[in-house]
Structure formats: C-alpha cells, structure tokens
Amino acid sequence: MLQTKDLTLHYSGSQILYGIDMAAERGQVTCVMGTNGVGKTSLLKALSGTHHRSGGSYTLDGEAIAKPPAHALARKGVAYVPQGRDIFPLMTVRENLETGFACLPREERFVPEQIFELFPVLKEMEGRRGGDLSGGQQQQLAIGRALIAQPKLLLLDEPTEGIQPNIIQQIGRVIEYLRDEGKMAIVLVEQYFEFAYGLADEFFVLTRGAVSLSGSKASLTKEEVMASVSV
Amino acid sequence: MNQALDLGLDALSLASIYFLAAIGLAITFGVMGVINMAHGEFIMMGAYTGYVVQQVVPDYTLSIIIALPLAFAVTFAAGVAMERLVIRHLYHRPLETLLATFGISVALQQIAKNIFGTQARPLTSPAWLDGAWVLNDVVSISYIRIAIFVLALIFLTLLLFVLNRTRLGLEVRAVTQNPRMAASMGINPDRINMLTFGLGSGIAGIAGVAIGLFAKVTSELGSDYIVQSFMTVVVGGVGNIWGTLAGATLIGFLQKGIEFFNPSNTLAAQTYMIIFIIIFIQFRPRGIIALKGRAAGD
Ligand SMILES: Nc1ncnc2c1ncn2[C@@H]1O[C@H](COP(=O)(O)OP(=O)(O)OP(=O)(O)O)[C@@H](O)[C@H]1O
Ligand SMILES: [Mg+2]
DSSP: OEEEEEEEEEETTEEEEEEEEEEEOBTOEEEEEOSTTSSHHHHHHHHHTSSOOSEEEEEETTEEOOOOOHHHHHHTTEEEEOTTOOOOTTSBHHHHHHGGGGGSOGGGOSOOHHHHHHOHHHHHTTTSBGGGSOHHHHHHHHHHHHHTTOOSEEEEEOTTTTOOHHHHHHHHHHHHHHHHHTSSEEEEEOOOHHHHHHHOSEEEEEETTEEEEEEETTTSOHHHHHHHHOO | OHHHHHHHHHHHHHHHHHHHHHHHHIIIIIITOOOOTTHHHHHHHHHHHHHHHHHHOOOHHHHHHHHHHHHHHHHHHHHHHHHHHTGGGGTTOHHHHHHHHHHHHHHHHHHHHHHHOSSOBOOOOOGGGTSEEEOSSSOEEEHHHHHHHHHHHHHHHHHHHHHHHSHHHHHHHHHHHOHHHHHHTTOOHHHHHHHHHHHHHHHHHHHHHHHHTTSOBOTTHHHHHHHHHHHHHHHHOTTOHHHHHHHHHHHHHHHHHHHHHSTTOHHHHHHHHHHHHHHHHHHOTTOSSOOOSGGGTO
16 A cells, blocks of 8 residues: 655755655554654655655555645545644634545535544534644544545554543544554554554554664564664 | 714724725735735726726726626736745745835836826716715715725625635635645645635725725825725734724724814824824734634634
C-alpha cells in the first residue's frame, strides 16, 4: 500500500531524515517509534505532503507520488491527524468534520453515522466550537475528521499525547476497529510504549533520522523494541 | 425631537454607506488579514463601471440593474488578478502588502484619470429614486438613502449566508483559521484565497455603483472611503461581519454627532473622530464585537 525508498527530508539546509525505507499495508497498524526530535513528525509531514521530502521515492498503491500539494494528496486518500490536532477553533464540531467533504463527490457528502458511533462525544458536542473542546475531545474530533473522506492511508501523530487513560483506551479501540475493517493502512507515531506495542503489527524505530530497527511484531521481542526506543 | 430624528436618519444612512464601503474590506482585511490599500479603487472601478453602462444603456433603471452584477464581475476579476499577481506572494508580510497595494492604488487612480479625465462623471439614479420620503417639515429622507440602507441589509444577509451556510464559506473559514490543516483536509487554499479576495473586491465594486449614485464619480472617489473603511472594520472587530455592521453604525453616528455640534469645521470633526477611535481601540483592542471564549485563543 505505502512504500518509501531512501526518503530524505531537509528543513532549509539541515537534514532531518536519512534514507528512510518504510512500508505499510492495509489492515495493519504500522508503528513509528523513537525519542523526541528524531524526525517522526517530519516523516508524517513528508507522507502527507505538508513538507515535501527532498529525495527518495514514495509510492501509494503502486502509484509513484511526485511532490503534489497537500490537498492533492488528501484527495488521493491520505488522511492526517497531526500532532497538536489542529482543530479549526472557530468552527463547530460538525463543520470541522465537514471540511473533509472537499475530498468527496457531491452525492457522498454526509457525515457517516459510524463516526458518531466511534466517538459519541462528537454527537453530543456537534454544535460546540472546536476550540472550546477539551484536549481529549479535540483528539477524537481530529480522528473523526480524518475518517470522513474514507482514506486509504491514515497518519496518526501521537494521538495519546496529553490525553487521559479512558480516552486513550477508546482511541485504541477505534484504531483496532479500523485495522480489522481492513480498508486502510494505519501509520501510528507513538511514544506511549504499551499503547503502541499493543496495537502494532509492524515496527519502525527511528534514531536520529534513520531507521534503526524494523520488523513485524512476531519477528521482534518486546524487550528488543523497548531497548531500541529508550534513551 | 424632530431634529434628533432627522439627525438619527442622517447618521443611519451614513452608517449604511460606510457599511457598504467597508464590507468588502471586512472580507479581505477582516477575514483574510490582507491590508489592501487599493480597496477604495475597487469602489471607484465599480462606480465607473456604472457610468460606462449608462453611456451605453440610456434607461436608468435598466442600466443600474446591469451595472450591479457587471461591477461585481469587473472588480471580482480585478481582485483575482491582483491576488494572483501580487498579494499571494506577500501573505504574512503586512508592511510589504501595504506598500505594494498602495502603489497599485495610486496606479489605478492614474489610469482612471487617463481614461475618464479629471472632471466628475455623473452616475444618474433612476427617476423613481429621486424623491424623498417626507415625514414632516423637518424630517425627510431621500429614497436613494433608503435604497442604500436596503442594499446594505441585503449585503449583510447575503454575506452571512455565504460565509456560514455555503460550502465556499466553510472552506473560506477553514483556510483562514488554519491553511495548512485545510489543505490536509483536501481544500485547495490557493483557490480559496483567490476566490475570497475576488469576492471582497467584487462586493467593493457593487458598493461603488451605490456610492456613485449620490457621490461624484472621480478618480479620487476611492480615497474618500479607504480610511473610514479601515476604521469601520477595526472598530467593529476584525474577522466578523456583525462587527463591521456595528463599526459602521458607531462611526456613522459619531461623525454626524460631531458635525452637529461642530457644523462648520469638517477638519476638526475628522480629527475628533480619529482621536475618539484611537482612545476606543485602547479600551477595546479587539473591536466592538470581539470573539469570545477558549476558541478565540484567550
Ligand atoms: N519547521 C522546522 N524547521 C526547522 N527544523 C525543524 C522544523 N520542524 C522540526 N524541525 C527539527 O527537526 C527535527 C525532527 O523534528 P520532528 O518534529 O520530526 O521530531 P519528532 O520525532 O516528531 O519529535 P517529538 O517526539 O518531540 O514530536 C528536530 O530536531 C526539530 O528541531
Ligand atoms: Mg512529533
């Protein structure tokens, strides 16, 4: 589904990512791990087109992706839940969800009931402004919003950051549900080890902008993965 | 009593003129944050469009009906061209935007002077707008002012509808609140910025036709309104249309009030007004209608 080869990324001269080879499949959770500042968010930016890679290749479903603007990638089925959530603060919860309609043909522009089933709080808060929600509610909204356009690749950047345990559990259940549905590949960037380990099918561990360890859950022991992400 | 009513009506109609003049700016400056010094020239362009139409179509009613959408089209196109060629390279650089658009403003005035000359061109209103609605000896209000008031109301409703109830409006708000995230949701921010700027400019064009009906159409028409327009948007509260309405009302009543107590000296009246506004902004820096709550980033 998703494949990168030798992907590199720079911020005005300073190199952040070094030759990332990575893959993610439909119906699997591919977990990207690593300590602060190793370039996890930068990798998701390259995949979502919000900051383009400087070299290497990127293919989606066999299609080579050049460096299209982010909105074009979104229309190809890449949905992004950024770190910090980026809710539209002055728009209602419903309107936040509806921004995703941009990727859909006119006749498919409705909010599927499924989204409210996954996140009942969004139904309750439908008319509330996004910026007035709590952090946990905003995270649920950000994930719900990413699902509107039925993506084939879902990019999640630290969805548990600053969120209380019961909401984390709920988000975990949603990710499992989406994986088992099998319609999308899920790339999860996460530092909360137990959460990530529990959900992951595949691991990619980054160290200073390069992949230092990768493999399926079966091929790696928990201790190996844990050791590779501890400072 | 009558005098107060007369003054009130005067102020109200001045307020609706300011509202009309400022509402396009409420979009380009208020919503998008672009300081467009050439906003007044879009008003002028609209007024000249009306004048040109009247040269071709002699029937005054028909010509106004043609002029309104045509002025929108002309200034919409001019706005889109300006956004594509200049503004989009200068987003988030207010000083450069100010200088560049000021340059464009001067250039547009000069072009208008070259084409239409320096003398004022008439934009004649249809006969049915000529009279006045006479309440009694003291209080009367010309139909044209009523028409402008009605036009202002129509605009208010239309714009609120577009921004809050249409797909375009939703995308405009998404792009202005977070362009990067809007793009990640599949919205093309370039296209939306272009259309939004075009919309604001087009509305200025329509306002130009209305203003041309009672003011003299000259190349300086726009500069007469640019300061008041910015004041209206800033006083009302940047980023929302209701604020612009409130700002126009305040400034309209204020100006008429000052003129009433100080009838002979317009320069002094202007000065008092600017002093008042500076003081006002000190106390309410976000304008009359400030966005409230956690969402506003307090
Ligand atoms: N816009 C930017 N301009 C310059 N440098 C940047 C920019 N964004 C990130 N960096 C740098 O790139 C490196 C990787 O940042 P990135 O945000 O990808 O890390 P991360 O792995 O997501 O970290 P965290 O776990 O803290 O979220 C950091 O050293 C950071 O300082
Ligand atoms: Mg990060």
